[in-house]
Amino acid sequence: MSAAQYEKFETLLDCLDHWASVQPNKVYFTQPFSAEKTVDYTWAQVADQVNRMAAYLQSLNLPEKTHIGILGKNSAHWIMADLAIWRAGHVSIPLYPTLNAETAEYVLDNSDAKMIFIGKMDELWRVVEKGIPLDMPTITLPLAPQLKHAKQWDAIVAATAPTTKPVKRNKDEMATMLYTSGSTGKPKGVMISFNAMISALRGTSQVMSFNSTDRMISYLPLAHAAERAILETGSLFYGFHVYFSFGLDSFIQDLQRARPTLFFSVPRLWTKFYNGICGKIPLGVQHIIFRIPVLSGLFKKFLLKKLGLAEVRMALSGSAPLAPALMSWYRNLGLDLLEGYAMSENFAYSHCSLPGKVRVGYVGNTYPGVECKISEVGEVLVKSPCNMMGYYKNPELTAESYTEDGFLKTGDMGEIDAQGRLKITGRVKELFKTSKGKYIAPVPIENRLNGHELIEAVCVTGPSFSQPFALVMLPLEEHKKLEQNPGEASHVESEMTELLAHVNGQLEAHERLSCIVVVKDIWSMENGFLTPTMKIKRNVIEANYLPKAEGWVALKKPVVIES
Incomplete structure (x- = not known):
């Protein structure tokens, strides 16, 4: 389809109807029901299930635009539930599956959700279960925990005819509410309109070459703006095939099944992939092979195949800055890795590195229709057709988040080069x-x-100390080596000492690190050190480690390994 043909889509429901009409028998979703068993859903089947569930929701006679939650890991039925909520005339409220009970209860209460869809949760259910009110009407998706008081998706779909009165949604209505991942303070409800969603896709269609033959794998949280904007809405707009991952244990198998042509990840996972390769093939060995003309190309293809990315023609990174050294390493392999920058507050539509215009360390140019400028204090300000309608029930914070001339205050510091590319500082x-x-x-x-x-992860901190210092988390395999073999400490100390000297040599005097502290904890979403999008929770990390820092710094050692 040409960019002009996409103009007829006013909402994502129009996209669903279009593809169900023009390619009804093409597979839209491939959903694993175990590590071995998968089920395909065609566009016609997806539209049919959506329309049947929409009819059931309409039969409940809920008030117009009722807020309905979706809690679960990524699945085909997660997206179907989202679409059914819209088709019935309501608003979807996604919840991260990694939320604890207290935060889930807060989000459901703050959002005024009146019912909820619950999907695949596995071990996470016991953590969040008590945060879901027992009297809240509940529908369980396939793969969800067994709940006695809930109705089941499959049973409802089997017993309900497709809606004959689908609600026509206005593009300026609120479609969904995205709760920020809460890296600081309580999550905030970001109101996103149907127009914001479709405007983002129209814009990307002008500069990106996505099409209906592409394949993507869904494994990052659909409750997050980036996965929602790139994968869910992207697949609806462009009509491409989506594969789902069954879980971490089967991820490589899922990736090899999908053979993605488009791949989106976050810096933490790009780092894990990189560390996995370097743990088996040291960088020194790689550099030697890269210099051998005959072997270099074959070796790079081998590494991409090992990562499951051999057929990727466009890879994206977002959510947090990607280290320039990692970006260069992937691009050297032949992976067209592009870094993007945006927020929940503009539905992940702001900046992206475009093919042929990449500058390592920069997040690229603005998308079509986006204006960007730097404030007097160095803050990045953006005006976009995808900017939020505001924060739910918080007009004061909404007003504070915009300049007088309508630019969103991102909270990020940045600088723009001569070609208009943005660098986040x-x-x-x-x-x-x-x-x-x-x-x-x-x-x-x-x-x-x-x-x-x-x-694998790092936090630079040190308020009220004479110099900053770095808290470093090792990759899991290295962490195990350190626990099992005391002699490994000397290797870690040597590597970190060399790194400290190298980095300090590039910094201003007041920025130089007094030491690197290798922490004994594994930072994760479960223990609260990481957000659901795998960014560090700086306030949590600092609260945990700063009380111990005076003793570490007093040692006056370049590297401290926490015991």
């Missing part, structure tokens, strides 16, 4: 002051540390 609120009165922006320093094969 840190967060306004993450700046901290040392005891010498000097301000430190931690993100650029973290990006210099990231990319080392012994670092």
Whole structure:
């Protein structure tokens, strides 16, 4: 389809109807029901199930635009539930499956959700279960936990005829509410209109070559703006095939089944993939092979195949800055890795590196229709057709989030080069002051540390100390080696000491790190150190480690391994 043909789509429901009409028998979803068994759903079958569930929701005579929650890991029926909620005239409220009970209860209450769809949860259900009111009407999707009080999707679909009165949605209505991942404070409900969703897709169609023959795998949370904007809405708009991952244990198998042509990931996972390769084939060995003309091309293809990315023609990274060293490593392999930048508040539509215009360390140019400028204090400001309708039930915060001329205050610090490409240099609120009165922006320093094969995550901190320092988490395999073999500590110390000297040599005097502390904890979503999109929760990390920091710094050692 040409860009002009996409103009007839006013909402994503129009997209569903279009593809169900023009390619009814083409597979839309491939859903694993176990590590071995998968089920395909064609566009016609998806539309049929959506229309049957919409009819059931209409039969409940809920008030117009009722808020309905969706809680679960990614699945074909997660997206079907989203579409059914819209088709019945209501608003979807996605919840991260990794939420604890307290936060889930808060989101459901704050959003005024009146019922909920619950999908695949596995081990996460016991963590969140108590946060779901027992008296809340509930529908369970396939693969969901067995709940006595809930109605089941399959039973409803089997017993209900497709709706004969689908609700025509106005493009300016609220379609969904995205709750921010809560890296600081309580999650906020970001109101997104149907127009914001479709405008993002119309814009990307002008600069990106997605089409109905593409394949993607869904494994990052659908409750997050990026996965929603790139995979869910992208597949609806362009009509491409979506594969789902059954879980971490079968991810490589799922990836090889999907053979994606488009692949989206976040820095934490790009780092894990990189560390996995470097753990088996050291960087020194790689560099030698890369210099051998006959072997270099074959070796790079081998590595991409090993990662399951051999057929990827476009790869995207977002959610947090990707270390330039990692970006260069992937691009050297032949992977067209592009970095993007956006927020929940503009439905992941702001900036992206475009093919042929990549500058490593920069997140690229604005998408069509987006304006960007840097404020007097260095904050990135954006105006976009996809900007949120506001924060739910919080008009004061909404007003504070915009400039007088309608630009969204991103909270990020940045700079723009001569070709209009944006570089993110840190967060306004993450700046901290040392005891010498000097301000430190931690993100650029973290990006210099990231990319080392012994670092999976890092947090630079040190408010009120004379110099900043870095808290480093090792990759899981290296962490196990350190626990099982005390002699491994000398290797870690040597590598980190060399890295510290290298990084400090690139920093201003007031930015130089006093030490690197290798922490003994594994930071995860479950223990609260990471957000659902795998960004570090700086406030949680600092609250946990800063009380111990005085003792570490007093040792005056370049590397401290927490015991």
